[in-house]
Amino acid sequence: MHRVIPDIDRNKKAIPEVKSFRTPDSLGLPAKLMDWTINDVAKAIAAQQAACTDAVIKKIYKRFPGKDGQKTRKELCKQLKTLAFLDSPLLHRLVRKEFQRGHSSVKNQIVYQQVGYSCKRLSRNTYQLELAGLKRGKRNRIVVRSNRKIKGQIRLISNHLLQRFEIHFLVDYGTVEIPADRRTIGVDKGYTEAFYDSDGRAHGKNLGKVATKKSVRVAWPFGHRICAKNRNRGKLWALHRKLEKIDPAKSARILENNLARKTENRRYRRNQSELTAIIGAASKSLFKGESLKVFAEDLTQPIRTKRQSKAMSRKLNSWMKGQMRKSLQKWANWTGSVVTEVQPSYTSQVDSVTGTLLGKRSGDSFTRFNGVVLQADHNAAKNIKDRGTDFEISRYMSKTEVQTVLLRRTARFLKGMGLSLADAVELGWLDFKHSKIRAFKELLIEI
DSSP: OOOOOTTTTTTTOHHHHHHTTOOHHHHTOOHHHHHHHHHHHHHHHHHHHHHHHHHHHHHHHHHSOTTTTHHHHHHHHHHHTSGGGGGOHHHHHHHHHHOOOSOOOOOSEEEEOGGGEEEEEEETTEEEEEEEOSSTTOEEEEEEEOSSOOOSSEEEEEETTTTEEEEEEOOOOOOOOOOSSOEEEEEEEOSSSSEEETTSOEESTTHHHHHHHHHBOTTSTTSBHHHHHHHHHHHHHHHHHHHHHHOHHHHHHHHHHTSOOHHHHHHHHHHHHHHHHHHHHHHHHHHTTOOEEEEEEOOOSOOOSSOOOHHHHHHHHHHOHHHHHHHHHHHHHHHTOEEEEEOOTTTTTSBTTTTBSOEEEETTEEEETTSOEEEHHHHHHHHHHHHTTOSSSOTTOOHHHHHHHHHHHHHHHHHHTTOOHHHHHHHTSSOGGGGGSHHHHHHHHHO
């Protein structure tokens, strides 16, 4: 079993523990260089522990749902914060499953603290770094381009793909004055636009076009460029394997000249950079330098209930949900804002005016039960904003539990109109799929 040390970076336990079984001399490293690397690895472990805790909490909520499991959930989450989880077979098993432990193939990076290097400016955007090497008293010099002076902890990366060295470091953008009462907004993450807020503003409008263009080219006879290209590559791989024994020279030429990924990887990096720039500009436009309280969808879990085509999977891959989440958090840190993620189920299918499931979404339009048409993404953003202060629907609730709460609210709203859930389905106000669950039948009996 892998040993887990809580708050490993804060308690400074990592360095003496690692040095108890592995000394700097055995690795051929100076002591300081090893200490900095251990500290950095400890931070990565702490981050992984936090991600593991988040995933385990979701599983706890799924295993013990509703008010009946509230006491059990509270007790298990309390044990998870300390090493007490080791005595619980359930928590121990869940942590072992979720925690990524002890394996890394990274060997092209090294971490330096401020005392391990010096930075000298050569010209406007050019700096010379003198870095501590493996030999005492001797430093290595490298010239880098940067628009600001390099200081603090840095990470030196040898990028083998681009044949260059990179310096990664944190930049201090100053302090932010945080108001006592932040303005609250809801944010809907989308494919056509990066973000749509509850104030009715769209941010990153051309994200969908660029992402589609990444995988589709109109002039291509088969429609999808990547699909057609990979289909042809599959044929070449089959030919290469067939010729390996018959004609090894031709097989080697096909492998070298026709099956390389150099050009496609360059195209992929260029496309990803373009998408990242759009998402970054959308995040900047969303905050506008203002300190906000933002409620956003928690889209970390994949959609397992729907079978999607390969074309749709490519588009969703280009959607880069992780990049959206990262960009939002980055700009929130810069502006002193807070991003809180909420349960995303049915946020696009709820009428933001009544808070019920009466209505239908079709594309960019949401039609209410009374015929009034709303902008679908704006409607979803309002629902996300309301979900942030909804005490009945928590972040880790299951989709079925959320559906039950919303059906109960819908039934109460219909009762005031003298109607039932069955009447709403018959009138076409409520989607027929909601009538298939157990809660629907129970509510028909109660009300």
